[in-house]
Amino acid sequence: MLVVMRHDATPEEIQGVVDTMEEMGYEARPMPGKQRTAIGLVGNDGKVNADRLESLSGVMEVIHVSQPYKQVSREWREEPTVITLDNGTRIGGSEVVVMAGPCAVESEAQIMDVARRLAAAGATILRAGAFKPRTSPYAFQGLGEPGLRLLARAREETGMAIVTEAVDPESLDLVAEHADIIQIGARNMQNFSLLRRAGRSGKPILLKRGMAATVKDLLMSAEYILAEGNGQVILCERGVKGFDTHTRNLLDLTAIPVVKSLSHLPIIADPSHGTGLRAKVIPMARAAVAAGADGLMIEVHPDPERAMSDGAQSLFPDQFDTLMDQIGTIAQAIGRELAEPVAAAR
Amino acid sequence: MLVVMRHDATPEEIQGVVDTMEEMGYEARPMPGKQRTAIGLVGNDGKVNADRLESLSGVMEVIHVSQPYKQVSREWREEPTVITLDNGTRIGGSEVVVMAGPCAVESEAQIMDVARRLAAAGATILRAGAFKPRTSPYAFQGLGEPGLRLLARAREETGMAIVTEAVDPESLDLVAEHADIIQIGARNMQNFSLLRRAGRSGKPILLKRGMAATVKDLLMSAEYILAEGNGQVILCERGVKGFDTHTRNLLDLTAIPVVKSLSHLPIIADPSHGTGLRAKVIPMARAAVAAGADGLMIEVHPDPERAMSDGAQSLFPDQFDTLMDQIGTIAQAIGRELAEPVAAAR
Amino acid sequence: MLVVMRHDATPEEIQGVVDTMEEMGYEARPMPGKQRTAIGLVGNDGKVNADRLESLSGVMEVIHVSQPYKQVSREWREEPTVITLDNGTRIGGSEVVVMAGPCAVESEAQIMDVARRLAAAGATILRAGAFKPRTSPYAFQGLGEPGLRLLARAREETGMAIVTEAVDPESLDLVAEHADIIQIGARNMQNFSLLRRAGRSGKPILLKRGMAATVKDLLMSAEYILAEGNGQVILCERGVKGFDTHTRNLLDLTAIPVVKSLSHLPIIADPSHGTGLRAKVIPMARAAVAAGADGLMIEVHPDPERAMSDGAQSLFPDQFDTLMDQIGTIAQAIGRELAEPVAAAR
Amino acid sequence: MLVVMRHDATPEEIQGVVDTMEEMGYEARPMPGKQRTAIGLVGNDGKVNADRLESLSGVMEVIHVSQPYKQVSREWREEPTVITLDNGTRIGGSEVVVMAGPCAVESEAQIMDVARRLAAAGATILRAGAFKPRTSPYAFQGLGEPGLRLLARAREETGMAIVTEAVDPESLDLVAEHADIIQIGARNMQNFSLLRRAGRSGKPILLKRGMAATVKDLLMSAEYILAEGNGQVILCERGVKGFDTHTRNLLDLTAIPVVKSLSHLPIIADPSHGTGLRAKVIPMARAAVAAGADGLMIEVHPDPERAMSDGAQSLFPDQFDTLMDQIGTIAQAIGRELAEPVAAAR
Secondary structure, three states: OEEEEOOOOOHHHHHHHHHHHHHOOOEEEEEEOOOOEEEEEEOOOOOOOHHHHHOOOOEEEEEOOOOOOOOOEOOOOOOOOOEEOOOOOEEOOOEEEEEEEOOEOOOHHHHHHHHHHHHHHOOOEEEOEOOOOOOOOOOOOOOOHHHHHHHHHHHHHHOOEEEEEEOOHHHHHHHHHHOOEEEEOHHHOOOHHHHHHHHHHOOOEEEEOOOOOOHHHHHHHHHHHHHOOOOOEEEEEOOEOOOOOOOOOEOOOOHHHHHHHHEOOOEEEOHHHHHOOHHHHHHHHHHHHHHOOOEEEEEEOOOHHHOOOOHHHOEOHHHHHHHHHHHHHHHHHOOOEEOOOOOOOO | OEEEEOOOOOHHHHHHHHHHHHHOOOEEEEEEOOOOEEEEEEOOOOOOOHHHHHOOOOEEEEEOOOOOOOOOEOOOOOOOOOEEOOOOOEEOOOEEEEEEEOOEOOOHHHHHHHHHHHHHHOOOEEEOEOOOOOOOOOOOOOOOHHHHHHHHHHHHHHOOEEEEEEOOHHHHHHHHHHOOEEEEOHHHOOOHHHHHHHHHHOOOEEEEOOOOOOHHHHHHHHHHHHOOOOOOEEEEEOOEOOOOOOOOOEOOOOHHHHHHHHEOOOEEEOHHHHHOOHHHHHHHHHHHHHHOOOEEEEEEOOOHHHOOOOHHHOEOHHHHHHHHHHHHHHHHHOOOEEOOOOOOOO | OEEEEOOOOOHHHHHHHHHHHHHOOOEEEEEEOOOOEEEEEEOOOOOOOHHHHHOOOOEEEEEOOOOOOOOOEOOOOOOOOOEEOOOOOEEOOOEEEEEEEOOEOOOHHHHHHHHHHHHHHOOOEEEOEOOOOOOOOOOOOOOOHHHHHHHHHHHHHHOOEEEEEEOOHHHHHHHHHHOOEEEEOHHHOOOHHHHHHHHHHOOOEEEEOOOOOOHHHHHHHHHHHHOOOOOOEEEEEOOEOOOOOOOOOEOOOOHHHHHHHHEOOOEEEOHHHHHOOHHHHHHHHHHHHHOOOOEEEEEEOOOHHHOOOOHHHOEOHHHHHHHHHHHHHHHHHOOOEEOOOOOOOO | OEEEEOOOOOHHHHHHHHHHHHHOOOEEEEEEOOOOEEEEEEOOOOOOOHHHHHOOOOEEEEEOOOOOOOOOEOOOOOOOOOEEOOOOOEEOOOEEEEEEEOOEOOOHHHHHHHHHHHHHHOOOEEEOEOOOOOOOOOOOOOOOHHHHHHHHHHHHHHOOEEEEEEOOHHHHHHHHHHOOEEEEOHHHOOOHHHHHHHHHHOOOEEEEOOOOOOHHHHHHHHHHHHHOOOOOEEEEEOOEOOOOOOOOOEOOOOHHHHHHHHEOOOEEEOHHHHHOOHHHHHHHHHHHHHOOOOEEEEEEOOOHHHOOOOHHHOEOHHHHHHHHHHHHHHHHHOOOEEOOOOOOOO
16 A cells, blocks of 8 residues: 655655554555655555545545455466356356346246247356346336246256346345346445345355446455355446447446456356347457357347347347357357357256 | 337338337327438327337337436426425425535444534534445444444434435334434445335435436436335435546536426435545535535544544534535525524433 | 556566666665565656556556646646736636637627627626537538637627637637637647647637546646646636436536646636536536636527527526626635626727 | 427427427427427438527427438448558458557667568558657657658568558648558547548548547548548547546447448457557457457557557567467458458568
């Protein structure tokens, strides 16, 4: 940690910072410069109260050299985290994993139909919401627990694993019971209470990046889950808030190599929410794999024109087939491969 | 609602949109143009499934003319909402209300000391967190329920009303029991489950704008609370995510007149979180009042250099005195006045 | 300057940084820490090639402690810069200065009419574009030199000073000949060649903040002008790019106190471009004065409904009168006053 | 064009809009709705003065259905623009083109050395700045015309084409004389005067997206060049301003398919400036090709640790070799191929 003094800081103010550092139990190392003095704090154990230093008289700013996250960092654990699901799908290894499905479970016919097609195309994880966080209180909010049971039936029939979102304590407990991976959505990325409960569930967690979250914020939220003893966290880039309304969000694919260098956790991309436009999903899905994503989350609907939500960003099933071909080739170009399709349960 | 067709849309595609609109129970009004055709939807009752139209073949985009929120809008209720607290403070009328206090309740001595000073300076609402949503799982998370009891004691002694944050169902019920206003923080602005519970609490709710939330998003979140039958909502601008790191957030004061024109709900500003820097709090607090804010939320700490959180953005008590003088004059310049100080309980 | 090493940097890599710093003529001060080593560079004279250090093996990042700007900074010059125009208007002192007028000079009748009304209302500087930078090549681009002559005639009659925009070398020379202040628009803020020419003109320069410019970027651009020996620079906040489309731009009023703490240059605000909406101009103009702006730039049109550009953000003349009253009171509330009206030439 | 009225607009105000539209020579088609009335303008020839309509009494907003750009749009010209350089390189066809080189020309030895290596690796266009727009007036600003002559010599020896930046009228004329493609940098994207001059040069133009520019803004700037009769424009995505400081800019790869759907012009990506970090350049270059970019612009320096600018984002020559291999495979995966290497001049 480095405390940078104002250029007009007095010797007394500089000494005040030195004294405070020592009072806090650290060593202070002043570095006088032509323009200003900076004071290094030596022995930072990650518990320094920076607010206290920042509020001292004469201080311009406090610069953090150590990172605030621990267990999620590459420095804590060098080798990548690999998560293995019950159906054999591995996330975080050399395989590129595809999670696909409709925005929401709407009916048994809908979810069974699409699940069969997706499994046949090679997807190994089925995504679909039973609890939907909607901007409007008057919009369709999902089928709830009956939706979870339909997902379980689809898993039974196709062998695909299930990922679905939890939005509060009650739904989290239900999702933990029925699904293979619990999704925490972008709007709940800093719902710390929910993160802790997710940590205690013992299940793999898919944590989506919030729309105003830096990569550091995302890692700090993952740290909440690891701090509860649950290391099975998959991060997901799904677009941040941008100023151009041509797309719903701004998909920040550079976050993928940035996360890879800072953390051992796997990271996937969701180009469906990341762009909000069907015609942009395929190129951006390809780009995510080329950038090094460990997987994709893609919305596919058997009849997008009649979807109850997010129809405009859902692929048609035959578009999905094409996509699987293209990303298979791209994965090979960078020394990876698509995850092996699941053997159907019957 | 207006459906804009691609320039190369065929007559069949245009007819497909017309047919779908009629199948959905609305009237379609095509508007051929030189560059493209647009089709107006007449009879919009706010329940149109835009996703379905957006996903039709030949459609370029769907433009919303009606707003998606209802009860929060000026069109629903013309006169401003005024909320009256037990201690007589009114929010949303001609008075400018000041909520002040430390970031967190730290101890009885701390909260009593600062409450007395703030009441003497004319603040009528005491703010301080008992449950703190912190980016790091290892940071101080608040005193919890004992903190709420200390706040109640400060109210008893000073006559100030209490506003404090709830972060999950449990803390919301506790806060509802002890406080006068329940605060929902920026990170939980789209925690829709918590918003519904806040709506059912029957208490006044202070809803802070999320860091990536548009004004429309903020109003939609407030709609969740009103939809549960609770009309006592106070909005709060506290800065959005910006690209310049000179301040912690980018305080968007224009949101104040924008909200005033769209909604009947009161809106206040929090320049402490909105800037993150003590020296910027006073000018921006003045600016918020000049822009038409119904109140301010300000962090003041008796000893900022020893605060357990947010010390660098907390005012010293004597700075707060100066601020109260300045905003009193500015309120008068625009035909308003500071809220009357409370008569101390003893 | 502080070079932060990766946590896994080898002793050889650390030594490599130390050696390079010394080879560059500076002193190196390594600071070993628990998580990583940082190396302070002592003796920074502002000419360090940070790119070279940043690209060394084992380096995570380079942190700048000194600021890259010089002559614009408070550290270079403590007292505020005050610019005095020929008509006696002073910018940067205790007075709050108002620059007002239509977006563009359209005709003699239009500019004379509005200039008389504005002078009567107390504005001392007339703004209006003769060269308009328009997003579309097919939009009205301004009257050019004849427009400048009309402005000069308005000055002659009303005593107001003239500020108008230059967009390239030719127009800059013409504007320098006719106007009192040369405006460099937001889109040219990093047109360094134009900035240098503005610096050599010897005239006061109004430099508008670019839509993606940090305060530091703005100050660096001003530095280009000062580096040519021209210290008469007025900065202008006019909104940055934001994600909410409720307003055209996001007016960042916090930039005003931020600039005041970093630089001795005056700073004004332009709420007309900063919001793009007539109804938001008045509250945000008041807010800018309350935040400490040295002046305002406001669009006023005698007949906004027939304006050739920016009609929707132009005030009606009687709205401007009200505004002048309100900001006069707010200026007094913070110990300032409106600039004295000019004595009309005849 | 659609004029949306306020919900409380009077019949007189609605009639006022209708009358104005008709006075302007268009047909008005009112669409009464439950919440508000909207009025369609029929016969839009792209010359409607929207500001005039927007400023009418009772108007809430004006919605544009037609796009403001013409010649750059797919609706103007269906087939893609393909630009063929003197050395045979084609941009905008099925080939993926690589432009590579150091940030700046520093010396004959440097530019010759790197040009030979790049040509050998298969790049067909050499990039390097002779005129550098630098944020600081005190930073290295390029060699100027002597730099251009060195580039011409490198072309002579290697057969590569030359792309280099122009920053003002003088440098534009010089660059037009020496280079194959004139680059207009991000900071000059809305320097409309320079764009017009670039249009009149008759040379292919590489136009970089500004840091706060929407795709629409970028296309409007390109329109300035086409409006002068020069259709040889190559667009370039190089990152926009984002809120996360982990990367220098936020590379918006979705802009590639967005541009492809709106315009016939080729678009390339610059992951070097788009990320600012050497380790992120390779994955993002691969991602850009996977997203459909017509080419890449990559910084490569023979000795990045001693580069005079942008060393930290320049690849080492052997990293560039690896990159060429990977993008070759990815291009094939999506049915494209790398541009054929040039036959060296001798």
